[in-house]
Amino acid sequence: MTWVQVTAPTRRSALIASAVGRVFAARAAAERREIDVPEMDSGEIWQTDDGAVTVWAMPRAGSVVLADVDGTAVSWPQLDALAAVAGWSGSWEFSSFEGEPRMAALATEAAARRVATKMRVDVAGVPAPAGIRLVPMTDADFETYRAVADEDYAQERFASGSESTIEASRRVAAEQMAEYLPDGPRTAGQRLWTVRDEAGEGAGILWVGFDDHAGFIYDISLDEDRRGQGMGTQTLRAAAAETASAGLAVLALNVFGSNEGARRLYAREGYRETEILWSAPIAG
Template sequence: MITLNLMNSTEFKEYLNSAIKSYADNNVQSGNWSEQESFSKATEQYAQLLPDGEKTANNKLFTIRSDGQEVGMIWLALKPNNKGFIYDIKIREDYRGRGFGKQAMEDIEKVGREFGIKSIGLHVFANNQIARSLYEKLGYKETSIVMAKEI
């Protein structure tokens, strides 16, 4: 059993520091960005998406807890036309493989319904097979695919 609690400012600062690094690293691994530019690009994108931090309008950043322990986080953005978008979900390494990610994804759908959301989208890097498998099991379908080739 998990709970989703809105992040406080301390939790948000901790999240933001790790999220920027992780997003930069994922974009380098995926071949989207060079290592030299990755940190500044990731920082810029987070600043655009969350200009007011955890209090940014139409963004709900939750700490995922199990028995009072922080096990991860999930970020749901409320978009026009009754749509939502999960910008991030992370389960701490020492809590992975216990179903917390699946449960958080199911719980965020309930939260979304409370806000009138009719569909939720997300992005997953192609090399993240574990996440892709989870999303497919939860009923997510590919809606577009970006392909690249090194030449």
């Protein structure tokens, strides 16, 4: 078996369109909602010489996004053979979706590292919070939050393998925080609170963004001395209550692969894993 790159424009575009359709159908099924399929024309298409397997890949510096694999059973030795032919090195980056076993099987076969997990919950089934209250962040609160949040986020990204150096993770963290919160706590579509206990003492922070489809937890953190007291669970429930108040039915979040404790907490609270992002080394 040999690999051949498809470069004829019409055929390449048709195969990419098919791959995009499969990927977004899998995401829509996992998230249990309709998702518009975008028009895309990026990446490379490779096929085995017998046409049995088609791969849609997006090479970049140090890694290759394995966006879609279609056809009969494919193994990592075959994919690594493709990488050798194409001249790729570094790592494979790919996603597996709930209910779609092929990429999950590849992750198991390669003993791939979990980079991040996307999770969602229907807020109608979440119990009401108790024992805490959310207070909108003031400008002073926000400055205190930003003083530590950028570095915490950078450290999480670096630990998960999102970037190869802590300097790169710090740069990405600062860029994303500036992009998501250009107007600080008054940024449209974003809500930031300090979490307070029944006595009014500060205990942590919560940041939720809202769009037309769902709420999304960008950050949730309890002070070190307030952890293990059930306040994290109650803060999660408060986020669900705020999402319901915004007229939305679903609350979503991402968990870095290194944060197993948080993933277990979210699972106990009814969050489903809809997509897992994986990384595996390219053999060479």
